[in-house]
Amino acid sequence: MRKIPDNIKFAVASAAYQIEGAWNAADKSPSIWDTFCQKPGAIMDGTNGEDTCKSYEYYKRDIEMIKFLGVSVYRFSISWPRLLPDGFANKISKEGTEYYNNLINGLIENGIEPVATMYHWDLPQKLQDLGGWANPDIAVWFEDYARVLYELFGDRVKTWITLNEPKQFAVFGYGMSRFAPALNMGGIAEYLVAKNLLLAHARAWHLYDKEFRSTQKGVCGITIATDYREGETDSPDDVIAGKEAMDFEVGLYSHPIFSTAGGFPESVIRLVGQKSAKQGYPRSRLPELSTKEIKFIKGTSDFYGFNHYSTKFFTRNTYKQGMFPVPSYDDDLDAVFSIKDYKPAAVIHSTAIPWGMRKALKWVKDNCNDPEIMIFENGFGDLGGTDDVDRISYLTRYIDAMLDAIEVDKCNITVYTVWSLMDNFEWCSGLSIKFGIFETDYEDEERKRRPKCSAFWFRHLVATRTLDPGYKALREDLTF
Ligand code: NOJ
Numbered sequence: 001m002r003k004i005p006d007n008i009k010f011a012v013a014s015a016a017y018q019i020e021g022a023w024n025a026a027d028k029s030p031s032i033w034d035t036f037c038q039k040p041g042a043i044m045d046g047t048n049g050e051d052t053c054k055s056y057e058y059y060k061r062d063i064e065m066i067k068f069l070g071v072s073v074y075r076f077s078i079s080w081p082r083l084l085p086d087g088f089a090n091k092i093s094k095e096g097t098e099y100y101n102n103l104i105n106g107l108i109e110n111g112i113e114p115v116a117t118m119y120h121w122d123l124p125q126k127l128q129d130l131g132g133w134a135n136p137d138i139a140v141w142f143e144d145y146a147r148v149l150y151e152l153f154g155d156r157v158k159t160w161i162t163l164n165e166p167k168q169f170a171v172f173g174y175g176m177s178r179f180a181p182a183l184n185m186g187g188i189a190e191y192l193v194a195k196n197l198l199l200a201h202a203r204a205w206h207l208y209d210k211e212f213r214s215t216q217k218g219v220c221g222i223t224i225a226t227d228y229r230e231g232e233t234d235s236p237d238d239v240i241a242g243k244e245a246m247d248f249e250v251g252l253y254s255h256p257i258f259s260t261a262g263g264f265p266e267s268v269i270r271l272v273g274q275k276s277a278k279q280g281y282p283r284s285r286l287p288e289l290s291t292k293e294i295k296f297i298k299g300t301s302d303f304y305g306f307n308h309y310s311t312k313f314f315t316r317n318t319y320k321q322g323m324f325p326v327p328s329y330d331d332d333l334d335a336v337f338s339i340k341d342y343k344p345a346a347v348i349h350s351t352a353i354p355w356g357m358r359k360a361l362k363w364v365k366d367n368c369n370d371p372e373i374m375i376f377e378n379g380f381g382d383l384g385g386t387d388d389v390d391r392i393s394y395l396t397r398y399i400d401a402m403l404d405a406i407e408v409d410k411c412n413i414t415v416y417t418v419w420s421l422m423d424n425f426e427w428c429s430g431l432s433i434k435f436g437i438f439e440t441d442y443e444d445e446e447r448k449r450r451p452k453c454s455a456f457w458f459r460h461l462v463a464t465r466t467l468d469p470g471y472k473a474l475r476e477d478l479t480f
Pocket of ligand 1: 018
């Protein structure tokens with residue numbers, strides 16, 4: 001039995017494209033995911049997010065579910081093309097504004113604090129047609145969008161997340177074709193957009209800091225997927241491979257914002273530079289950040305938004321050129337990885353390695369100037385079922401690891417969030433992979449939701465503020 005410190009707020013999370021549906025309601029324009037889902041073969045099970053959980057219609061039931069859990073925070077995201085159908089701030093959708101006002105007001109009326117993500121991967125297609133995140137002008141477009149958000153909702157939203165998991169959509173969407181917009185320009189596009197993403201994030205933060213913070217009194221920061229990477233063995237070479245993998249995985253975004261020096265991590269600059277030269281590029285495929293840009297980006301996050309699911313192991317011993325496309329983000333690291341212990345999850349990115357989360361938290365403390373850490377995602381993906389004992393076991397072990405990070409490593413953690421409130425559209429895996437602690441019935445027109453065993457378990461944890469590994473949650477048949 002372990003007590004959860006009083007300062008930890010419990011939360012559940014979701015994202016607009018994954019739950020809202022209503023892809024063409026009112027004046028909403030298509031996002032890059034609406035476009036991507038139409039490509040044959042893009043989504044593994046052939047589903048899409050056009051309707052998904054229908055939260056646009058049934059958000060009140062979502063609020064009831066959050067209330068049932070007893071958590072004090074709900075993290076959701078705002079759909080840029082729902083609010084700004086042209087992508088630009090020339091036209092603000094009345095219906096889009098009304099939807100988010102209703103959601104935010106509903107949460108507050110029920111004593112739940114709203115945490116809003118500005119960008120959780122659903123870029124307006126119109127902006128993608130202009131290059132999307134590869135166009136440097138997007139930093140200003142994003143700042144304009146952020147201004148609209150602060151003006152409309154900042155009187156009630158006190159925690160803003162600018163970008164969710166930038167590395168993931170940059171690598172999978174620009175470097176590969178797993179995610180929208182499927183540019184598949186490995187080794188080039190993911191680095192180009194990294195720079196633009198950092199500048200866009202920094203602009204949104206500076207805007208809040210200069211013009212809104214004093215009146216709205218909230219906080220603004222970034223959320224970075226902070227999975228853990230470690231050497232395959234204890235050999236010095238493997239240890240270095242693990243460290244450099246961490247620089248590529250997390251440091252590319254965290255170092256420019258949170259480190260004292262600022263800028264991209266030394267190892268990423270070196271490795272991409274060396275490979276680029278060998279491959280005949282006249283300059284590094286990793287763009288340069290000017291001294292002015294380094295300064296502008298440094299220190300622009302009021303907290304470290306931390307998402308965590310898994311740990312991978314790296315070595316250079318068995319790496320051979322040609323294992324990965326050349327050039328590519330994976331190839332630039334000059335190492336291969338292995339995955340261990342991900343069963344019984346249905347996806348390789350929920351591993352049963354809780355100590356990896358503890359080490360990732362410590363890595364953030366040590367490499368990012370000991371920031372306030374808000375854990376904004378941690379969760380388990382399976383193929384469904386309401387008696388989800390494996391999910392409970394995963395969450396129990398990961399929360400236990402978080403408590404070690406707090407008590408032993410003295411990490412400054414203030415929020416713990418379960419991904420996700422309910423089963424939803426899991427990007428390229430479609431509706432078949434489920435992360436919810438509520439089950440969503442996609443056969444039902446009204447998308448009835450049922451609490452899984454894990455929802456009862458989490459509710460008990462939140463009410464008792466005690467982690468009891470022996471506690472057996474009993475499921476009742478309830479419908480929302
Ligand atoms: C991270 C992403 O932010 C979220 O959208 C996704 O569903 C989860 N990981 C699970 O894969």
